[in-house]
């Protein structure tokens with residue numbers, strides 16, 4: 137395996153690019169680099185890897201980490217800590233997730249030694265149809281034309297999901313989980329570097345008068361780093377949920393305000409109704425688990441493509457030995473990218489909301505299908521893209537990979553003293569979601585995860601918009617178990633749009649196959665392929681793979697990649713290691 141340097145070598149890029157670090161000028165792509173500055177990341181690196189033996193939280197913001205930690209210390213379980221930390225994230229990392237959005241939750245229950253999953257994905261309003269993102273001229277809308285305003289707001293699922301899971305697994309009283317977030321909202325928190333940077337760069341947030349008043353100073357400049365920002369409106373919204381559980385959100389004044397905001401948008405109204413909110417139900421689904429070497433890797437089933445695609449990539453590479461053999465039978469970087477290409481071809485074609493479309497989950501993960509599909513991987517040359525999906529399965533539907541603007545979303549991993557593990561990824565989709573703010577929080581634009589076009593070449597697209605349907609996601613909260621004794625060995629996940637799948641898979645390989653230290657694995661330069669170009673993380677030693685991969689026939693592009701991997705590893709002796717991605721602002725706390 138080529139020695140990839142870790143993320144802090146971005147410093148060299150900074151020297152070359154000087155102040156252009158966050159701009160596209162130094163980038164070979166049009167993507168904006170939202171990673172933390174190398175200085176900030178290096179400072180944080182020292183604090184991010186932690187070793188403890190009782191309980192731990194790894195999350196995207198220090199204030200949320202402290203809240204989760206305090207709940208664990210006070211006897212709350214991992215789910216209690218996740219709920220309390222999530223409410224704080226809504227305040228301090230409002231660009232990524234919150235009650236106006238949705239998410240997916242995995243819980244390892246030590247009592248049954250099994251993984252349970254909850255789907256809190258947003259749904260399309262009942263008045264929406266497949267033409268939601270088609271303009272009057274019959275053409276697909278541009279991404280931000282669709283995303284900003286009321287149009288792409290799906291019925292939020294986060295509050296219902298957490299309420300449902302808490303009724304089953306919660307240990308502390310629901311109201312106690314809101315105290316921290318409410319008092320921080322009232323008393324204020326210091327604006328972080330990342331929040332400052334993202335508000336400074338955002339082109340659409342100011343157009344919403346409520347968001348403008350909150351996120352900017354009267355002179356329209358973003359609040360400087362360190363400004364004490366208070367959000368009494370969020371304190372009020374959270375106190376309604378604290379008191380009435382999800383009813384406080386899906387019914388009453390908050391529900392009315394959300395509907396009014398969405399329907400009355402001056403240029404891009406949406407269709408969210410009181411009925412959509414009242415009828416929203418989070419779903420408990422069977423976690424998607426498959427064996428990988430000596431492990432059982434569990435992820436989120438559709439409507440997320442995250443679990444299935446991670447498992448398919450792993451299934452394809454399982455045929456090769458990936459340990460630290462100095463002369464592997466196949467170049468490992470090439471193998472990862474080729475397997476990813478093949479799995480993404482299937483993902484793009486087959487995966488959508490399983491309540492609307494039959495997704496061939498079992499077929500795609502069967503050992504016979506995977507051994508046949510892996511024979512397509514050639515040792516000495518790269519497959520031309522796009523590769524075609526596999527099969528034949530008994531049906532066919534076309535579900536192309538659509539746009540991808542993921543720089544938002546958040547992931548946390550938590551383990552408590554009794555061995556309950558939580559791996560939860562939550563999102564309002566794009567950074568600052570739909571840019572529509574009410575009640576101190578932002579509404580999602582998750583419906584843009586649907587295919588904008590309803591059909592292609594005369595075939596209906598599986599992931600087209602339909603009333604009540606959940607848009608396909610890439611979120612991949614993951615829990616890995618030791619196959620023999622069914623004990624957890626790892627909890628991990630990341631934001632990053634459809635690249636989440638690559639970030640999680642690559643980390644799993646580094647940790648499970650190569651025994652790499654958790655913090656090193658997470659900081660490693662990324663390489664992803666979504667059935668197109670092989671993308672290498674700009675400013676890291678992943679760039680050094682360019683020549684080798686081009687010789688193998690890959691089309692290589694260099695891109696900034698803003699993962700936000702937060703992970704906890706459980707060692708054989710029961711001790712814990714946690715790590716937080718240096719590209720964002722997260723930390724690990726434990727005891």
Ligand code: GLU
Pocket residue numbers: 541542543544545563564565566582585608609610611630631632633634636
């Ligand atoms: N909306 C994306 C999804 O559900 C996540 C976006 C992101 O990671 O920024 O897959």
